[in-house]
Amino acid sequence: MSLILATTARGLLPLLLMFSLHLLWRGHNEPGGGFIAGLMTAAALVLQYVAFNAAHVRRCVPLNYRVLIGAGLLCSLSTGLAALVYGSAFLEHRFGHFYVPGFGEVELATALAFDIGVYLVVVGVTLMIIGTLGEEQGGDAWNS
Amino acid sequence: MGLGWIVLLPMLAAALTPLVGRVLGRYVGWWAVAASAATAGGLLSLAGAVHSGNIPTASLNWPAPAWGIQLALYADGWGWSFALVVALIGTLICIYAQHYLAAEEPRARFFSYLLLFEAAMLGVVLSVNLFGLVIFWELTSAASFLLIGFWHKQERARYGAYKALLVTGLGGLALLAGVALLYVALGTADIRELTARAGEVQAHPWFVPILVLILLGVFTKSAQFPFHFWLPDAMTAPTPVSAYLHSATMVKAGVFLLGRIQPIFRGREEWFWIVSSVGMATMLLGAYGALRKTDLKALLAYSTISQLGLITLLYGFGTQLATVAATFHIFNHAAFKAGLFLTVGIVDHATGTRDKRLLKGLAALMPITAVVGGVCALASAGVPLLNGFLSKELFYEEMVAHAGRGWWWWLWPAMAVGGSVFTFVYSLELFHGVFFGKLDPHLEPARDHGHGAPHDPGWGMLAPVAVLAAICLTVGLWPGGLEKFILAPAVAAVWGQPLEFTIKLWHGFTAPLLMSILTVLAGLVVYWQRHRLVTVQTRLAWPFGASTLYDATIKGLVAGTERLTNTLQNGRLRSYLWLALAPLVVVLMAVLGWGGWRTIWPAQWTPLAPAEAVLLGLLIVTALAVVALNRQRLTAVITLGAVGLLVAVFYLVLSAPDLALTQLLIEAVTMILFLLVLWQLPKTVPALSTRGERRRDGVLAVAFGAVMTVAVLAVFAAQSPKPLAEFFVESSLPRGGGRNIVNVILIDFRGFDTLGEITVLGIAALGAYALMKLRRRHKEGPTGCR
Numbered sequence: 007m008s009l010i011l012a013t014t015a016r017g018l019l020p021l022l023l024m025f026s027l028h029l030l031w032r033g034h035n036e037p038g039g040g041f042i043a044g045l046m047t048a049a050a051l052v053l054q055y056v057a058f059n060a061a062h063v064r065r066c067v068p069l070n071y072r073v074l075i076g077a078g079l080l081c082s083l084s085t086g087l088a089a090l091v092y093g094s095a096f097l098e099h100r101f102g103h104f105y106v107p108g109f110g111e112v113e114l115a116t117a118l119a120f121d122i123g124v125y126l127v128v129v130g131v132t133l134m135i136i137g138t139l140g141e142e143q144g145g146d147a148w149n150s
Numbered sequence: 151m152g153l154g155w156i157v158l159l160p161m162l163a164a165a166l167t168p169l170v171g172r173v174l175g176r177y178v179g180w181w182a183v184a185a186s187a188a189t190a191g192g193l194l195s196l197a198g199a200v201h202s203g204n205i206p207t208a209s210l211n212w213p214a215p216a217w218g219i220q221l222a223l224y225a226d227g228w229g230w231s232f233a234l235v236v237a238l239i240g241t242l243i244c245i246y247a248q249h250y251l252a253a254e255e256p257r258a259r260f261f262s263y264l265l266l267f268e269a270a271m272l273g274v275v276l277s278v279n280l281f282g283l284v285i286f287w288e289l290t291s292a293a294s295f296l297l298i299g300f301w302h303k304q305e306r307a308r309y310g311a312y313k314a315l316l317v318t319g320l321g322g323l324a325l326l327a328g329v330a331l332l333y334v335a336l337g338t339a340d341i342r343e344l345t346a347r348a349g350e351v352q353a354h355p356w357f358v359p360i361l362v363l364i365l366l367g368v369f370t371k372s373a374q375f376p377f378h379f380w381l382p383d384a385m386t387a388p389t390p391v392s393a394y395l396h397s398a399t400m401v402k403a404g405v406f407l408l409g410r411i412q413p414i415f416r417g418r419e420e421w422f423w424i425v426s427s428v429g430m431a432t433m434l435l436g437a438y439g440a441l442r443k444t445d446l447k448a449l450l451a452y453s454t455i456s457q458l459g460l461i462t463l464l465y466g467f468g469t470q471l472a473t474v475a476a477t478f479h480i481f482n483h484a485a486f487k488a489g490l491f492l493t494v495g496i497v498d499h500a501t502g503t504r505d506k507r508l509l510k511g512l513a514a515l516m517p518i519t520a521v522v523g524g525v526c527a528l529a530s531a532g533v534p535l536l537n538g539f540l541s542k543e544l545f546y547e548e549m550v551a552h553a554g555r556g557w558w559w560w561l562w563p564a565m566a567v568g569g570s571v572f573t574f575v576y577s578l579e580l581f582h583g584v585f586f587g588k589l590d591p592h593l594e595p596a597r598d599h600g601h602g603a604p605h606d607p608g609w610g611m612l613a614p615v616a617v618l619a620a621i622c623l624t625v626g627l628w629p630g631g632l633e634k635f636i637l638a639p640a641v642a643a644v645w646g647q648p649l650e651f652t653i654k655l656w657h658g659f660t661a662p663l664l665m666s667i668l669t670v671l672a673g674l675v676v677y678w679q680r681h682r683l684v685t686v687q688t689r690l691a692w693p694f695g696a697s698t699l700y701d702a703t704i705k706g707l708v709a710g711t712e713r714l715t716n717t718l719q720n721g722r723l724r725s726y727l728w729l730a731l732a733p734l735v736v737v738l739m740a741v742l743g744w745g746g747w748r749t750i751w752p753a754q755w756t757p758l759a760p761a762e763a764v765l766l767g768l769l770i771v772t773a774l775a776v777v778a779l780n781r782q783r784l785t786a787v788i789t790l791g792a793v794g795l796l797v798a799v800f801y802l803v804l805s806a807p808d809l810a811l812t813q814l815l816i817e818a819v820t821m822i823l824f825l826l827v828l829w830q831l832p833k834t835v836p837a838l839s840t841r842g843e844r845r846r847d848g849v850l851a852v853a854f855g856a857v858m859t860v861a862v863l864a865v866f867a868a869q870s871p872k873p874l875a876e877f878f879v880e881s882s883l884p885r886g887g888g889r890n891i892v893n894v895i896l897i898d899f900r901g902f903d904t905l906g907e908i909t910v911l912g913i914a915a916l917g918a919y920a921l922m923k924l925r926r927r928h929k930e931g932p933t934g935c936r
Contacts, residue, residue: 033890033893034887034888034889034890034893034894035888035889035890036889036890037807037808037811037890038808038811038890038893039808039890039892039893039896039897040897041812041896042808042811042812042815045812045815045816045819046815048819049815049818049819052819052822056822071915072916072919075912075915075916076912078908078912079908079909079912082904082905082908083905086901086905090211090212093211096212096213096902097901097902097905099886099887099897099898099901101886101887101888113887115887115888117886117887117888117894117897117898117901120897120901120904121893121897123908124896124897124904124908127908127911127912128908128911130912130915131911131912131914131915132819134915134918134919135823135915135918135919136819136822136823136826138918138919138922138923139823139826139827139922140826
């Protein structure tokens with residue numbers, strides 16, 4: 007374990023996570039979106055795997071990646087199904103502008119909910135594969 | 151209660167059953183009883199509307215109304231009366247099953263499947279859109295599969311479940327194809343509209359293919375010859391399931407559909423000949439086959455096949471009288487056959503056997519069962535004062551009245567009597583054979599009671615049979631009630647307009663009565679001499695049947711697939727690449743064509759900026775480096791990463807920040823993935839291929855590269871006048887509400903694609919996870935690529 011890497015990784019984690027969420031939020035209008043944000047979050051966590059070890063990351067991020075994938079799929083699918091309830095076609099999106107005190111006018115779109123699903127799936131898939139692959143190698147692959 | 155709830159209620163109840171089961175424990179059956187009864191109550195509350203011709207409807211604009219595919223329900227007389235039978239018998243079956251299942255069986259699962267089936271069956275009979283009907287139709291096949299395979303640890307249960315699913319599922323696909331053809335031909339899948347335009351359907355050049363495809367669905371579902379062979383194997387299901395699905399309701403979905411589409415198709419010769427002759431063949435074959443069976447459930451299965459054949463035959467005739475007779479018999483058969491199945495279930499429960507050679511004289515031990523079961527058996531035999539007699543009389547009347555005008559006029563009536571004689575005999579075997587005569591001393595003590603001699607079961611199992619027997623008797627004595635309440639609206643809906651008819655117990659001395667008397671007399675003689683009949687039957691036995699053909703087909707398919715899979719998926723990466731790339735090269739070359747080379751060449755070229763030229767040059771050099779350095783794994787991977795980064799820079803130069811960002815992140819994550827995999831592999835790549843193989847691979851690589859280059863050029867040369875890109879640029883903000891066009895395309899315009907992609911991604915990750923975990927469990931070393 008390298009001290010410099012560990013310190014940097016620890017400091018970078020919140021910044022990277024916040025930035026990835028920012029990417030997710032602004033994706034509809036600026037470069038970003040669920041896929042990119044998901045990869046960013048995954049990369050931030052993979053950095054922790056590299057800097058520390060699998061057990062440490064498991065402790066800090068107690069997420070079950072399989073559940074994450076399922077939750078993401080459910081989120082995207084239910085956005086599509088919700089449209090049916092309102093008489094639209096499957097996956098038809100709506101958007102509107104709302105005034106939120108302190109933020110000004112904010113655009114909210116059902117597409118964002120769909121994108122959150124994409125985000126969750128991407129994070130889950132990436133971490134599940136990389137995390138399992140790392141662990142399968144006795145957990146040492148991460149810090150040698 | 152809205153019509154939609156009729157289907158939704160049992161569906162929701164099915165979904166909730168596992169949760170409810172945790173609370174109610176072994177009493178979960180009562181939850182199913184309540185759901186079924188509520189559904190039946192809801193249907194009864196619609197009676198007034200149905201009778202007055204004020205047809206209740208409900209529809210959902212889903213799944214694809216633009217293509218005529220909709221879940222739309224309507225309760226005309228036919229659909230409503232059938233739905234009522236489904237819900238009422240469903241309630242009785244749930245009560246029976248609650249007492250039938252042993253304490254340790256997974257009840258919640260059983261009742262959940264049963265309610266799922268009930269909902270699907272209600273969907274079939276209430277659908278007005280044929281596509282919606284097919285969806286529910288397939289759902290009943292799925293539920294039937296789950297229920298036949300309920301005791302899935304038994305080899306025979308699994309075999310029966312697969313058989314039923316494959317046969318009825320394939321039929322369902324044929325039905326779907328028929329409905330799709332009909333939709334393409336007429337532009338509608340709405341039954342009401344199709345009925346109104348029956349003339350157009352019959353005059354259409356596709357009439358015969360449409361008819362044959364739909365009939366394939368009907369015949370497989372209703373176990374008509376030559377697709378009857380799945381039904382006897384479906385008898386491995388728990389007996390309440392056999393009573394409900396495989397005699398009273400699901401197998402009737404086929405004949406139900408015959409009634410539904412009769413107004414559209416009747417009148418054409420093809421309809422009459424195909425439907426009637428298949429029905430007649432099935433009726434005779436089933437009745438004859440039933441006598442050979444020693445297992446009472448198998449006997450009942452063949453008898454069901456035979457009775458369904460009779461109904462099919464009548465719908466094929468398509469006259470007013472035949473319609474009345476067929477519709478009447480559907481209800482009668484549902485009552486007495488469900489009762490018979492439940493009786494056999496009771497006998498099986500009490501004695502531990504269903505072998506008719508062992509079962510004799512049970513009336514002494516189980517008097518109440520003998521009475522209620524006996525009524526059902528006699529109704530099946532067609533004995534006067536019971537409902538089966540009335541529909542059999544109508545059947546005879548129709549056979550005499552419309553049999554034909556040639557010299558062979560006697561053929562249909564003679565075959566009708568022949569089939570009925572066999573029916574009489576096997577019904578008598580169920581009544582007289584099982585309950586009378588000398589009690590067999592070898593009767594084992596009860597299987598699960600474990601004490602004493604066989605005896606009548608508790609009220610929970612007797613009451614449903616008693617209700618069904620009472621129905622048989624009531625209808626037999628007083629047909630007017632059923633006629634007014636259920637039969638008249640059903641017949642009116644099938645025929646298309648109300649029909650004048652009355653069902654009478656006494657017609658006077660007419661041909662049908664004489665045929666009935668003949669049936670009973672001949673039946674008694676055959677029953678008396680039945681041992682001889684069995685000897686003859688054994689001598690005549692045909693060694694090769696449809697079931698043998700099915701087994702051979704399945705065996706051949708499995709062996710063939712295995713061979714194909716082993717050839718294609720041999721574990722060699724190189725052969726996979728060959729299989730994927732070589733056909734692609736061939737296909738692309740064929741599509742692009744050698745001669746079309748000139749048209750592929752772009753007419754004008756965009757000048758290359760200096761920065762782009764430098765980047766491109768770097769890209770090519772790095773890509774070549776990957777090839778040159780591939781022996782050193784680590785170096786090769788890092789060089790490959792460099793290629794990826796250059797591509798990302800290229801995207802930036804072409805002002806595509808989204809793509810660049812994605813590419814960068816993917817590169818980073820992939821690099822780590824590569825390094826993790828490399829951890830396991832030797833540092834250098836061993837040379838595994840010969841010089842000749844490498845040369846061959848090189849040829850493929852160059853050919854693929856060349857073809858792809860040409861293909862990309864062709865895409866630019868064949869740019870459509872108004873590129874799709876413009877549409878996305880224009881409508882991204884006003885219609886998608888976002889300025890990031892790439893993102894709006896991904897999650898809105900092409901959202902369905904993305905949903906598919908993330909699903910695939912999730913499945914792939916689960917597969918990779920399973921592979922990695924499995925490998926650890928097997929404690930095998932890395933296999934590597936050959």
